[in-house]
Each structure stands twice: as structure tokens, then as C-alpha cells.
Amino acid sequence: MQQLEAVRKKIATTGDLLSVVKTMKALAAVNIRHFENAAKGVGEYAEVVDEGWTVFFKNSGILPRTGKDGVAVVLAVGSDQGMCGQFNEISKIHTVKVIDELLAEGHNVSCWTCGERVRGALEDSGVTVDLEFRVPGSLRGVDAVVDEIERNLEDWKSCRNMHMFSIVNNLYASDGKKVSTDRILPLRKRSRQEMWWGRSLPMTNVPVQDLFSTLFREYLYISVYGAIVQSLAAENSARLAAMQVAEKNIIEHVELLESDFRNTRQSSITGELLDIVAGVEAVVGG
Structure with missing residues (x-):
């Protein structure tokens, strides 16, 4: 859960940075x-x-x-x-x-x-x-x-x-x-000798x-x-131009963080399910 919360904070911070970049743009x-x-x-x-x-x-x-x-x-x-x-x-x-x-x-x-x-x-x-x-x-x-x-x-x-x-x-x-x-x-x-554009000087x-x-x-x-x-x-x-490049990079970074968040969350859920299954098996086996 700690790792999941850390990724969530990174996403929030990066989102704030993206807002600043869009404003400057x-x-x-x-x-x-x-x-x-x-x-x-x-x-x-x-x-x-x-x-x-x-x-x-x-x-x-x-x-x-x-x-x-x-x-x-x-x-x-x-x-x-x-x-x-x-x-x-x-x-x-x-x-x-x-x-x-x-x-x-x-x-x-x-x-x-x-x-x-x-x-x-x-x-x-x-x-x-x-x-x-x-x-x-x-x-x-x-x-x-x-x-x-x-x-x-x-x-x-x-x-x-x-x-x-x-x-x-x-x-x-x-x-x-x-x-x-x-x-x-x-x-x-x-x-x-430079010509004057008008008809008279x-x-x-x-x-x-x-x-x-x-x-x-x-x-x-x-x-x-x-x-x-x-x-x-x-x-x-x-x-x-610099903000456009920064915006593109931040969006790509957010996508990576969100992917990391989903993977971390799935790993956490899988781990909890395995713990539940192991506990049930231990009780039944006992």
C-alpha cells in the first residue's frame, strides 16, 4: 500500500506541474x-x-x-x-x-x-x-x-x-x-540620389x-x-515552444505513472488474494 500511495502522489504532483505548464503556455x-x-x-x-x-x-x-x-x-x-x-x-x-x-x-x-x-x-x-x-x-x-x-x-x-x-x-x-x-x-x-516616393519633396x-x-x-x-x-x-x-515540448513530455510521463499505478495496484490486489487463499487453505488444512 505504501508503494501504491507513493505512485499516487507522483501522479498528483505531475498533474499539478502539467497545469502550470499549460498556464505558462x-x-x-x-x-x-x-x-x-x-x-x-x-x-x-x-x-x-x-x-x-x-x-x-x-x-x-x-x-x-x-x-x-x-x-x-x-x-x-x-x-x-x-x-x-x-x-x-x-x-x-x-x-x-x-x-x-x-x-x-x-x-x-x-x-x-x-x-x-x-x-x-x-x-x-x-x-x-x-x-x-x-x-x-x-x-x-x-x-x-x-x-x-x-x-x-x-x-x-x-x-x-x-x-x-x-x-x-x-x-x-x-x-x-x-x-x-x-x-x-x-x-x-x-x-x-535616393528617390523620394512622392511627386514632390x-x-x-x-x-x-x-x-x-x-x-x-x-x-x-x-x-x-x-x-x-x-x-x-x-x-x-x-x-x-519550450512549454509545448514540456507538456508533451509530462503527458507521456503521466501515462507511464498511471501504467505503473495500475500494475502496482494489480500486484497489491493479487498479493492480498493470495494471502486470503493461503489463509483459507491453512484453516481448512488445520
């Missing part, structure tokens, strides 16, 4: 949709800002030269939570690659992370992480994290001559591309410096925001 599926829609929206806005840059550079665009004496910042976006497969490992591998390329170009590199898991993976690879940011748990929290990153970029630009900024993040994309390694700063100067009476500042703020914001929401969508997609 459902939450991941819902979160994917939220973050995917946010990424789509910021992507459409990014196209508008990009068109603004095209107008700016066609009219009066002059960018300051950037040297290699300052700091090149690399932001690796990962996760704070586990159970998402190779998600953080992929981000780590590409971040190390970007850092090595920048070092080979002669830059002084500083690594920032968004997520405890990717930070641990990078530090295990010998990379020193100078700043760490939390991963927002919902869309409401993304703005606060983006603002914090922007404030630090501004501080590093003024105090440490930050001249280059790159972001490495996982992608939730249907084209098979799993990771993005975008160099956000310095700005890419648009060619004067828009004009503005906004002072050049004000127009540049507005476009720059929007560009930096959507670059960081887009990277984070894309990473969050990819994280939940990876977690959904």
Missing part, C-alpha cells in the same frame, strides 16, 4: 500577440521617421564626423526568466561577435544588457557588463525601460564621449531570421537643428523600443 501565446502588434506598429512608425531623415538629408543634412576615441556601446537584449530554450545563448553569441568586430576596428567597447540571463551568459564568456536594465514584463513597462536606456546614452555621450551604439536582440520573424545586430549610431547618411520651415533633434529623439526611441518588443515577442515564442 497560454500566457506565452497571448503575450506573443501583444508584442507582435507593438513591433508591427513601431515598424510602421519607423518608416515615417526614415522618410523624415530622407527629407532632412536631401535638404540640408550634414552629420558630424565620429572618431574612435570615444566609447562604442553594445546593448544585448535577453530575458530575466528561463524556460525559453536557446534564447539567451543566441543573443550572447551574436553580442560577443559584435564586440569582437568593434574591438578589431579599434573601438573602446562597453557592453550593456537588458536581462539577467543574458548578462550571466556574457559574463561566463568573459565579457564585462557595465550597465544592466530589467526586462519589462508587459507593454506598459517598455516605455520606462526605454527612457532609462536613453538617459544613460545621453549621460555617456556627454561624459564618456559615446559615439557608437549597437543593439543585439532576438527576432520574432517569419522569414527565418532569428537575431538582429543593428548599428543604431552613428546615423547613416542618406544619399542625395516636402519642405519645412522648422530650423535645421530643431528638425534634427526631433528626428534624432524619435529615431533613438523607436530603435530601442522596437528591439525590446521584438525580443519580448521572440522570448514568448521560444517559451511557448
Whole structure:
């Protein structure tokens, strides 16, 4: 009976675990949709800002030269939570690659992370992480994290001559591309030969410096925001896949436990019957 009760407890515990996995699976599926829609929206806005840059550079665009004496910042976006497969490992591998390329170009590199898991993976690879940011748990929290990153970029630009900024993040994309390694700063100067989609080039009476500042703020914001929401969508997609595998394994394990329970129960019943038969025979024989 003790063995039978132990198997019954295992079945109950495994059933509870299966409930947790199903809940996490459902939450991941819902979160994917939220973050995917946010990424789509910021992507459409990014196209508008990009068109603004095209107008700016066609009219009066002059960018300051950037040297290699300052700091090149690399932001690796990962996760704070586990159970998402190779998600953080992929981000780590590409971040190390970007850092090595920048070092080979002669830059002084500083690594920032968004997520405890990717930070641990990078530090295990010998990379020193100078700043760490939390991963927002919902869309409401993304703005606060983006603002914090922007404030630090501004501080590093003024105090440490930050001249280059790159972001490495996982992608939730249907084209098979799993990771993005975008160099956000310095700005890419648009060619004067680039064609404008409209019939006439828009004009503005906004002072050049004000127009540049507005476009720059929007560009930096959507670059960081887009990277984070894309990473969050990819994280939940990876977690959904991991939970699907876990669910399948748990169900198979439950089936084995139930089979073991039935066999144990049958053995127990058979043993009790044999004991009864042996007792009857002993009484009759006596």
C-alpha cells in the first residue's frame, strides 16, 4: 500500500506541474500577440521617421564626423526568466561577435544588457557588463525601460564621449531570421540620389537643428523600443515552444505513472488474494 500511495502522489504532483505548464503556455501565446502588434506598429512608425531623415538629408543634412576615441556601446537584449530554450545563448553569441568586430576596428567597447540571463551568459564568456536594465514584463513597462536606456546614452555621450551604439536582440520573424545586430549610431547618411516616393519633396520651415533633434529623439526611441518588443515577442515564442515540448513530455510521463499505478495496484490486489487463499487453505488444512 505504501508503494501504491507513493505512485499516487507522483501522479498528483505531475498533474499539478502539467497545469502550470499549460498556464505558462497560454500566457506565452497571448503575450506573443501583444508584442507582435507593438513591433508591427513601431515598424510602421519607423518608416515615417526614415522618410523624415530622407527629407532632412536631401535638404540640408550634414552629420558630424565620429572618431574612435570615444566609447562604442553594445546593448544585448535577453530575458530575466528561463524556460525559453536557446534564447539567451543566441543573443550572447551574436553580442560577443559584435564586440569582437568593434574591438578589431579599434573601438573602446562597453557592453550593456537588458536581462539577467543574458548578462550571466556574457559574463561566463568573459565579457564585462557595465550597465544592466530589467526586462519589462508587459507593454506598459517598455516605455520606462526605454527612457532609462536613453538617459544613460545621453549621460555617456556627454561624459564618456559615446559615439557608437549597437543593439543585439532576438527576432520574432517569419522569414527565418532569428537575431538582429543593428548599428543604431552613428546615423547613416542618406544619399542625395535616393528617390523620394512622392511627386514632390516636402519642405519645412522648422530650423535645421530643431528638425534634427526631433528626428534624432524619435529615431533613438523607436530603435530601442522596437528591439525590446521584438525580443519580448521572440522570448514568448521560444517559451511557448519550450512549454509545448514540456507538456508533451509530462503527458507521456503521466501515462507511464498511471501504467505503473495500475500494475502496482494489480500486484497489491493479487498479493492480498493470495494471502486470503493461503489463509483459507491453512484453516481448512488445520
